[in-house]
Amino acid sequence: MRVTRDLDLAEECAQDAFARALTAWPADGVPDRPGAWLTTVARRRALDVLRREAALRRALPLLVVDEVESQVVEPQVVEEDAIADDRLRLVFTCAHPALNPDARVALTLRLLCGLTTAEIAKAFLVAEATMAARLTRAKKKIAVARIPYRVPDAAQLPERLDAVLTVVHLLFTVGHTAPSGPDLIRADLVERALDLARMLRQLLPADPEVAGLLALLELTHARRLTRTDDSGRLLLLDEQDRSRWDRRAIDAATPLVRESLRARPPGRFALQAAIAAVHAEAASYADTDWREIVALYGVLLARWPSPVVALNRAVAIGLADGPAAGLAELEPLGREPALATYAYLPAARADFLRRLGRYDEAAAAYAEAALMTDNDVERAFLHRRYDEVRAASQ
Amino acid sequence: MAEYLVLIYENEAEWAGADQGVFDEVMKAHNDFGSTHHAALRGGNALQPAGTATSIRGTRTDSVTVTDGPFAETKETLGGYYLIEAPDLDAAIEIAKAVPAKFGGVEVRPVRVFD
Numbered sequence: 001m002r003v004t005r006d007l008d009l010a011e012e013c014a015q016d017a018f019a020r021a022l023t024a025w026p027a028d029g030v031p032d033r034p035g036a037w038l039t040t041v042a043r044r045r046a047l048d049v050l051r052r053e054a055a056l057r058r059a060l061p062l063l064v065v066d067e068v069e070s071q072v073v074e075p076q077v078v079e080e081d082a083i084a085d086d087r088l089r090l091v092f093t094c095a096h097p098a099l100n101p102d103a104r105v106a107l108t109l110r111l112l113c114g115l116t117t118a119e120i121a122k123a124f125l126v127a128e129a130t131m132a133a134r135l136t137r138a139k140k141k142i143a144v145a146r147i148p149y150r151v152p153d154a155a156q157l158p159e160r161l162d163a164v165l166t167v168v169h170l171l172f173t174v175g176h177t178a179p180s181g182p183d184l185i186r187a188d189l190v191e192r193a194l195d196l197a198r199m200l201r202q203l204l205p206a207d208p209e210v211a212g213l214l215a216l217l218e219l220t221h222a223r224r225l226t227r228t229d230d231s232g233r234l235l236l237l238d239e240q241d242r243s244r245w246d247r248r249a250i251d252a253a254t255p256l257v258r259e260s261l262r263a264r265p266p267g268r269f270a271l272q273a274a275i276a277a278v279h280a281e282a283a284s285y286a287d288t289d290w291r292e293i294v295a296l297y298g299v300l301l302a303r304w305p306s307p308v309v310a311l312n313r314a315v316a317i318g319l320a321d322g323p324a325a326g327l328a329e330l331e332p333l334g335r336e337p338a339l340a341t342y343a344y345l346p347a348a349r350a351d352f353l354r355r356l357g358r359y360d361e362a363a364a365a366y367a368e369a370a371l372m373t374d375n376d377v378e379r380a381f382l383h384r385r386y387d388e389v390r391a392a393s394q
Numbered sequence: 395m396a397e398y399l400v401l402i403y404e405n406e407a408e409w410a411g412a413d414q415g416v417f418d419e420v421m422k423a424h425n426d427f428g429s430t431h432h433a434a435l436r437g438g439n440a441l442q443p444a445g446t447a448t449s450i451r452g453t454r455t456d457s458v459t460v461t462d463g464p465f466a467e468t469k470e471t472l473g474g475y476y477l478i479e480a481p482d483l484d485a486a487i488e489i490a491k492a493v494p495a496k497f498g499g500v501e502v503r504p505v506r507v508f509d
Contacts, residue, residue: 098483145504146396148482156484 087112088203089149091196095164096147103138104167110135112199113192123189125180161204165213165269168196172217180374184228193217201256212260212270218253219276222246234381238285250280271300290320307336315348323352343372347382354385359393395479397436397505398486403470404498406443416496423494431478431489438476470498477505 094107106124109115115123121131141147152160175189197214204210226240257277260270275296282288297313311333318326330349339345350365363386370382428435447464464471476493480486483502490502 096483098487144506145502146482148484150482150484152484156488 084203085151087199088151091164091200091203092151092160093142093147093149095160095167096142097160097163098145098147099138099141100134101170103134104163105171106131106135107138108167108171108196109192112196115192119188123174123186161207161209164200165209168193168200169213169216169269171196172220176220177378178375182376184232184234184375184377185224190221190224194221208260208263209267209269211256212267212273215253215256215260215273216269216276218249218256219273219280222249222253222280228377232377233384234377237279240285242282242284245280253277254280265303266299268300268304271296275300288319290316294320307333307338308342310336311339311342311345311348318348318352323355327352327356341372343369343378343382345369346372350382350385350389354389357392359389362389363393395481396486396507398478398480398483398490399503399505400476400478400486400490400493401472401501401503402474402476402493402495402498403501404473404495405470406473408497409443409473412497420494420496423496427492427494431492434478434480434489436477436479438474440474441472443473444471473498 090111091108094111095104099107102124106120109120109123110117117132117135118128120135121128124131126134151157171189172193175186175191175193177184178186194217197210197217200210201214222245223240225246226242226244227235229235253273254277257270257273260266260273263270266274275293278289278292278296293316294313297309297316301309301313311330314326314329314333317329327349330345330352333339333345334349346365346369350362350369353359353362353365366382366386366389370379370386373379373382428438444464447462449461449463449465450458451461452458478486478489480489483504486502486504490500493500
């Protein structure tokens with residue numbers, strides 16, 4: 001950003017760099033640090049454009065400051081540091097709390113990942129014109145309200161970093177289980193979220209929550225091949241073939257989990273990563289340490305009260321202490337307005353009812369859950385379970 | 395540097411029910427704010443309640459209407475403002491966080507500059 005001082009040009013260059021990556025990487029292989037590579041290309045392109053403009057309009061003051069000009073010919077190390085600084089500044093600008101939450105995710109995809117407006121619109125299932133207007137509004141606010149390109153100072157950093165991590169986590173979540181459509185996973189969004197989490201880890205290597213988020217995403221992503229069978233049917237944790245979980249990713253993420261948990265008290269991403277690690281360590285579903293998972297959700301719930309965390313904890317209690325205990329934990333959550341259209345609540349209730357042999361009630365709950373999801377793969381799973389419990393009740 | 399208007403929106407009903415102690419406490423908070431941030435302050439005022447407002451629509455046309463009350467009827471009404479100078483939005487927000495608004499909150503708006 002310091003190079004161009006102009007958001008539109010930076011955007012064009014980021015997109016250009018991404019387009020070059022699509023042609024260069026299949027031929028030459030993905031570089032060790034794809035994020036840095038993208039910014040290097042974007043920076044060179046920005047300098048090209050700015051030099052051309054400067055030549056065309058000699059009467060105007062030079063747009064490229066001397067400091068930046070000299071950096072280009074200096075050794076690679078200096079340039080990489082400068083790139084890291086630029087990207088970190090941009091991350092905090094895109095995820096600024098003064099911007100609309102949807103716009104934060106869209107801007108991050110546009111400016112840091114180089115996706116086109118059309119691609120982002122498609123990812124969020126809105127018309128391209130709608131997404132273009134959303135991006136324009138956000139960029140205008142950045143310019144007019146003077147949202148700075150700056151890494152926040154130590155006092156503001158935890159809160160502002162949390163907003164950045166939330167953007168990346170949201171992106172991953174939307175990709176991991178698409179809110180609607182024919183596919184369970186939106187691989188493009190998952191990959192972008194992982195890229196961003198890895199980039200943040202490079203930029204802020206000492207931050208425990210950054211380590212926690214990266215570990216959480218890597219551990220969740222490690223199960224990707226086993227989440228559906230060959231015909232695309234959804235497989236739950238108890239049905240997944242654990243030998244096909246990505247062991248290398250799990251082994252790489254485990255030290256990150258330990259590192260993130262060293263913070264006192266541990267942050268919300270560290271705790272979620274720890275839960276994912278308990279699953280990853282269990283040799284089989286039956287070997288899962290459900291009590292440990294219940295305890296971790298308990299800590300998470302105490303510090304970040306959320307109906308969704310309460311639901312996850314209730315499910316874990318059902319798996320630790322039996323379906324009747326789980327059902328009792330779920331009961332008060334039925335009055336939670338935030339969960340009124342949340343398919344996982346009736347799905348969890350249906351599962352416990354099924355295990356208790358209360359097939360008619362289970363069928364009603366599966367039917368309710370199926371009405372609440374727009375994801376075709378999830379809906380097919382719920383319909384399958386519905387048919388099973390209906391057959392069992394006859 | 396840029397100028398930002400910090401608009402103080404509060405619930406008037408709560409103010410109406412507040413006693414002298416609350417009033418004194420908030421006045422002291424404003425004085426503290428003023429002395430801490432005097433370098434950034436460019437102006438500011440408290441306003442009379444929204445019931446004293448008059449709204450005028452269609453200005454500079456042939457169909458001007460003058461009506462009683464503020465422009466928008468909401469639970470929280472504009473009760474005062476500070477005009478501050480800050481290098482960017484983060485700095486403006488840091489100052490705005492120190493503005494007293496016991497029964498509501500504040501809105502930060504960049505002041506428009508015409509070239």
